[in-house]
Amino acid sequence: MTIFDFEKPINELESAIQELRQLSAEKGLDRSREIAELETQRERLLKQIFAHLRPWDKVLLARHPKRPYTMDYIRLMCEQFVELHGDRLGFDDPAIVGGLAKLGGYKLVVVGQQKGRDLKERQKRNFAMAKPEGYRKAMRLFQLAEKFRLPVLTLVDTPAADPGVESESRGISEAIARSMLTMFQLTVPTVAVVIGEGGSGGAIALAVANRVLMLEHAIYSVIPPEGCAAIIWRDASRAPEAADALQLTADDALRLGLIDMVISEPLGAAHRDPQTTALSLRSAILQQFHELSALTPEQLYQHRHERFRRMGTFLSTP
């Protein structure tokens, strides 16, 4: 199990607490005062560490192997979910999951990239790097949503789209472009949430929505920091510096006007308390759909276009 440097002291305390608990259970000794003290320490340490996270720490958190993934949130948030499969063109990409969900009174189409928890599942899911067929499955589901007037929720969590020869042969670029185009055509309310890694084109392919949100420790980037460092300094190990330069955190995205809301994660990040994270995510999503329900189909279409029309920062010389 990967433990990141900034998490080490927390994990050490947690193992100490665990040991004491076991000791008291096995030997019948009352160590509750010591345990309580260690827990206070742990809390204080977590607060201290998480108050000073650097962008690179957020990159690591967004990629944390214990971080909840799309299907975890669907299970924790939705009353019901039926997964639908296939792009109807010959493939079903396990890197993208989608289906019909019930969420707090809403009937939704949900689509998102899915990472794998163990080695076998990671390989099956291709590390959530979707192939053209993944985006084509997504498009099919978006069109289903449009036909039956179901709002769309997308959960974004991918390092990148699959860059391999197979994906190139089947038109990965076209699939990404057309997925965005399809999302622009919708007249139902759409909400996208970057829950982990928002990796470049593969991420934005599912994130053309009326509202775009990010979890507190998610990232959204045009290029992985390692790749950026390799280009600027010819040294991928300078990725932490590149992470600073790229401004890829949720707070950066909010400040740059690219997202609508940052959803707070529990102290110590989503993987320390998936339930609470899912509850916050759920209420943020419901709030968005509630607000969007005031708009007509035509307004939803226009609103989405105007949202992205504004994006970009430039000067105009007289």
Place this chain on the structure above:
Amino acid sequence: MQRRVASGSSEQWVQCQKCKKILFKPDFERALRVCIHCGHHHRLRARERIAITLDPDTFVEQDAELRSDDPLRFPDYPDKLMRAQQTTGEFEAVITGTGKLGGSEVVIGVMDFAFMGGSMGSVVGEKIMRCFLRGADEYLPVILFCASGGARMQEGMLSLMQMAKTTAGVEKLQRAGLPYLAVFTDPTMAGVLASFASLADVIIAEPGALVGFAGQRVAAQASSGKPPTNFQTAEFQTEHGMVDLIVPRAQIRPTLLYLLEMFGGAG
């Protein structure tokens, strides 16, 4: 662009970048910088492309006043921009405007690889977006020549958003029922290929142009088999159904004219 040959009146001779044969410069220019020996299409600058594509003296540049900012205070970005401006004589990586093609008005945009690898930041995205909006508003077809390594890293997420923004432009033009023709020139890659470029009604590519999603090394690493020798060329993309037709440089203007005539946008 061409290496000079150190002999006699060297100004008169250039070397083909691919087959390395020596070419007589006036012939080379007359052939629109296509090698007469191997057919290699050497890169053109944006204004050279406009000159060989539109009817003479009909180009009116638009949105030339837009300049890149440095919203992220990204290391060395202002220097890079200034250097690109000095070496290319352009202010950004795409030149856009209107002009006539066979007597009919069109909106045209030409990317310039010489300017920071034709990368798409906020200005490039905005200028391309305005091409589509101008097309829709003024009821004109849109022609875009692509030449880009992808999104401009130095503007971070803002560059990424240009993929969506330009796609919104295509959607508006499509809805207005107007033709959009794209020409992939060397190279057409990554964030540009994965957004507006791939969404044209008809896609033309120049022979031998590099056209692909990821860098060649990344693609090879992510694959089990070895990439084919023509991987990520215009020819490869045509074989796989992603490009309509490969057209030699001299035939591009007549091909565009034919397409516009077919779509009722010209003639």
